Amino acid sequence: MSGNNPPVVTPPAPTNGPTAPWAGVPEGQIWTVGDKPWYETTLPEGPARQLAATKKYANPAVLAQSYAELERINAARDDSKMIRIPDENAKPEDWNAVYERLGRPKDPEGYKDVKWGDNADPKMIDFGKNLAFKLGLSPKAVESVMATEWNAFVAKMNTEAAQQAETDGAAALATIKAEWKGDFDANKAKGQQVLRALDKAGFNDADMAAVEKSIGIPAVVKLLATIGKLSGEGNFMNTNVGGGSGPIDPATASPEQAASEIKRLASDKAFQDVYMSKTDPGQKDAADRMRKLYERAGKLMGAAGV
Secondary structure (H helix, E strand, O other), rough: OOOOOOOOOOOOOOOOOOOOOOOOOOOOOOOOOOOOEEEHHHHOOOOOHHHHHHHOOOOOHHHEEEEEEEEHHHHHHHHHOEEEOOOOOOOOOHHHHHHHHOOOOOOHHHOOOOOOOOOOOOHHHHHHHHHHHHHOOOOHHHHHHHHHHHHHHHHHHHHHHHHHHHHHHHHHHHHHHHHHHHHHHHHHHHHHHHHHHHHOOOOOHHHHHHHHHHOHHHHHHHHHHOOOHHOOOOOOOOOEEEOOOOOOOOOOOOOOHHHHHHHHHHHHHHHHHHHHOOOOOOOOOHHHHHHHHHHHHHHHHOOOOO
């Protein structure tokens, strides 16, 4: 080798670039410069430093990664679906835009196609429409949540009310049985006669239910039995419809009145159904009434009894 040839220089091995100052700091641990967190010495005082301190970013690389992720989210954001929530000082009208973005109709009539449930009370539907509008609900939310929950609540309350009515009725019946003692069956039969007569006169179950609601079951039972007793010994059907007078009392009727009453009762189908029955609880009272009328009419009917 000639002495004029240059020396051979071996190039340094390639590297991956400079090493980050925070290299070697355990993951998650904040890199410090001196005895202070990195952001207190490398970032100027202001929002950026405050953000890094609040988030406790371990080092600048973590901060950069967080920012990159935020940019990715912003790039994919659909501003048309963004909703700005009013603050605590907002007025009711400030919420209108929010509610409309969430699907609330322009007015309560926008809920007209909502299925409120079978036999829903029109007044309750109007109430529900206005309440849903004030709450900012969409028709779908009203139908799937509000109406469903309300109907379930009403059904539950109705069931509990029916059960309570049954319990109250049983307690009332027990009280009346104890009060009437041996007269219970007879008084019950008289009350049943009154019910049959009322039914024939057009006083239906709904009417009776209204009376029960107003004065209570015990009072209704006593009332029916008392009317039965006062109406010709339980025969509440025996009224002189044509003459407008009350039932004939065999004990005070004249022979002529007794004879007239016998003839009237003979053509009274309702009375005859009871009188000729072998199973009706009122048959005994009907037969006893006819016997007394015959006794009072005497010779005018050609016999002294039946």
